[in-house]
Amino acid sequence: xxxxxxxxxxxxxxxxxxxxxxxxxxxxxxxxxxxxxxxxxxxxxxxxxxxxxxxxxxxxxxxxxxxxxxxxxxxxxxxxxxxxxxxxxxxxxxxxxxxxxxxxxxxxxxxxxxxxxxxxxxxxxxxxxxxxxxxxxxxxxxxxxxxxxxxxxxxxxxxxxxxxxxxxxxxxxxxxxxxxxxxxxxxxxxxxxxxxxxxxxxxxxxxxxx
Numbered sequence: 001x002x003x004x005x006x007x008x009x010x011x012x013x014x015x016x017x018x019x020x021x022x023x024x025x026x027x028x029x030x031x032x033x034x035x036x037x038x039x040x041x042x043x044x045x046x047x048x049x050x051x052x053x054x055x056x057x058x059x060x061x062x063x064x065x066x067x068x069x070x071x072x073x074x075x076x077x078x079x080x081x082x083x084x085x086x087x088x089x090x091x092x093x094x095x096x097x098x099x100x101x102x103x104x105x106x107x108x109x110x111x112x113x114x115x116x117x118x119x120x121x122x123x124x125x126x127x128x129x130x131x132x133x134x135x136x137x138x139x140x141x142x143x144x145x146x147x148x149x150x151x152x153x154x155x156x157x158x159x160x161x162x163x164x165x166x167x168x169x170x171x172x173x174x175x176x177x178x179x180x181x182x183x184x185x186x187x188x189x190x191x192x193x194x195x196x197x198x199x200x201x202x203x204x205x206x207x208x209x210x
Contacts, residue, residue, distance in 0.1 A: 010090040011038040013080060013113070015073070015099025018060040020044070020051030024175040028094070031190075037092075040084070042076060044068045054178065064098060070123075073102040074109075081111045090114045092197065097121060097171070100138075107132035117193055120144070120171050125152050132161045137196045139189050141180075143170045165192055 012032045016025045021043050029039045045051060045063070052060035077093070084091050091113040095103035100121025107116045108130045116136040118124065124138070125147050138156065140149050149166055156162045167173065167189060169182035174189050 005038045005040075008036060008038045009088060010036075010092070011040060011084055011088045012092045012094050013077070013084070014039060014041040015077070015093065015095035015103055016041065016044070017097040017099060018052070018057075018064040019054065020049070020060075022051040022053075022177070024177045025096070027176065028096075032094075038088070040080060042080060044073060044076070070098070070102055070105060073098070074105050077102060077106050078109060078111060081106070081109075081113060085111065092117065094193075095119065095121065096174075098123065100124065101127070104130060104132075104136070104138075107134055107136050109133075115197060117196065119174055119189070122146055122171065128152070128155050131159055134161065135196070135199070136162045137193065138162060138164045139174075139192065140164070140166045141169050141171050141173050141185075142166050145171075163196065165189075 014025060014029055016022070021041055025041060029041050033039045052063070081091065092115045093103040093106060093113040094117045095101070096119045100118035101123040103116050104118050104121055104124045105127055106112060112134050114134055116132060116134055118136070118138050120139065120141050122144060140153060142149060153164045153166060156164050167185040169185045170180040172178040172180040173182040174186045175181055176186070
């Protein structure tokens, strides 16, 4: 677990991709720490592995399938949420890719966060029947190889607690360390997240650290 605790009233729980707590996830944690949040980042990758480089994508995927999986992630996140509820006024789940899908699954649980933010959670398509109990923001890349983005996002139109945005770029567009990085879409996504959090808590927007 990567913890950055400074006694703030709000916490963001960052959920990593199949690669683990890599430079991108550390960047995200630092961004929201500097913006005035406490940040928790559970590590679902064994410590001796560290994290997987992007050129080990297939190995990272097989590790996730064989040693992590969504049931384990959701169970561990649930435990963190219970502990966090006693310490914070507001709790945000912020997930990327598989972390986003795990956050989406958690959104309908009894002990859920106050807001859930999901960046390009492609496997959300396997959990379309979920109706979040909290305000939820889904951010998708316009270009996805594994599914039709427009068809999937249409499913969420009737879910009042769900906000959906589709931005230009490919899976990973918000990651400055990725070959798919799209700076314009990243900035747009960060603004959408700030506005979403303002609506949820009626507080001033976090200052950008870009």
